[in-house]
Amino acid sequence: GTGNIGETPVNSTLFTRAEGTGNAGNLTINTPNLTVANGGDINVSATGAGDAGSLEVDAGNIQLNDGAITAQTRSTQGGNIILNIDDNLELRNDSEITATAGTAQAGGDGGNVILNSDFILAFPTTNQHEITAEAFTGNGGSINISTNNLLGRDNLNISASSDSGIDGTISVETPDVDPTSGIIELPTVPIDAEAIFAQDLCKFENDQIAKGSSFIITGRGGLTPTSEESLDNLDNVVGWANRDDIEVSENGVVGVRQRSTTETETTNYPVVRQSQGWVTTADGSVWLVANSPETIPQNAKIVHPDCGNSSQ
Numbered sequence: 001g002t003g004n005i006g007e008t009p010v011n012s013t014l015f016t017r018a019e020g021t022g023n024a025g026n027l028t029i030n031t032p033n034l035t036v037a038n039g040g041d042i043n044v045s046a047t048g049a050g051d052a053g054s055l056e057v058d059a060g061n062i063q064l065n066d067g068a069i070t071a072q073t074r075s076t077q078g079g080n081i082i083l084n085i086d087d088n089l090e091l092r093n094d095s096e097i098t099a100t101a102g103t104a105q106a107g108g109d110g111g112n113v114i115l116n117s118d119f120i121l122a123f124p125t126t127n128q129h130e131i132t133a134e135a136f137t138g139n140g141g142s143i144n145i146s147t148n149n150l151l152g153r154d155n156l157n158i159s160a161s162s163d164s165g166i167d168g169t170i171s172v173e174t175p176d177v178d179p180t181s182g183i184i185e186l187p188t189v190p191i192d193a194e195a196i197f198a199q200d201l202c203k204f205e206n207d208q209i210a211k212g213s214s215f216i217i218t219g220r221g222g223l224t225p226t227s228e229e230s231l232d233n234l235d236n237v238v239g240w241a242n243r244d245d246i247e248v249s250e251n252g253v254v255g256v257r258q259r260s261t262t263e264t265e266t267t268n269y270p271v272v273r274q275s276q277g278w279v280t281t282a283d284g285s286v287w288l289v290a291n292s293p294e295t296i297p298q299n300a301k302i303v304h305p306d307c308g309n310s311s312q
Helices: 193-198
Strands: 002-005 008-011 013-018 027-037 041-046 055-065 068-073 081-092 096-101 113-122 129-132 143-151 156-159 170-173 246-248 255-257 277-280 286-289
Touching: 013 027, 027 041, 041 055, 055 068, 068 081, 081 096, 096 113, 113 129, 129 143, 156 170
Parallel strands: 013 041, 027 055, 041 068, 055 081, 068 096, 081 113, 096 129, 113 143, 129 156, 143 170
Antiparallel strands: 002 008, 246 255, 277 286
């Protein structure tokens, strides 16, 4: 954060700095989590004629919350910033990552910013978060950002400009995937089901029913209801249907196949009659017969012993 030395306010800083003609050293940080907040700053700089060093951070996560990671030079080549982040880079409250060079009076090319992170989250803020590689009279540096996900792009100001020299280059690489590609926008007007049913989907088009599709009922197709049943009465088995045999009803909705009476041969079967009686054959078998056999009633010649007697 910030504090005071005597009456002078200062930011808490982790840095390497050259104030004379020499070059500043490099600063390398390896940590699972790095947080720079409340005005804190990590920087490499050269306030004299020397070059700023390089600042490299390898971290699992980095959070900048009103914090800065910077590389600054006065008149020569700007320092480079290299951030390799396994998971997330979070930017909150006007944070910045900058590599600037020169002043309005002195030249110097801007440093380079190389940022590799799985996820970059730029939260809404009062102004915009800064990722810059700028110069005054020299050329702007390059910015290379590689990430799988960049959320809050509108909250970022990414600039590699130069006031008087040639602007630098900016490259932002993300996977060629549109996160909204699998989202279907639902219609605001409900579907009119009645209008769909009113359409004649089975009408003839180009001499075809339902544009060539149809549903035909042909019966059991020669198969018996069960595997144990025998296939009898072969003359009445339904045969295969052809499209040439299909006609269309007057409303054009249902395909009707009229079976020709000539498709099967006429076979004369015995007329089934109700049984009128039975006969017993010589071997004792009983047969039901349609015609009752002619019988001749006969007297049993059985006379009751008392028949014809009169009482005394």
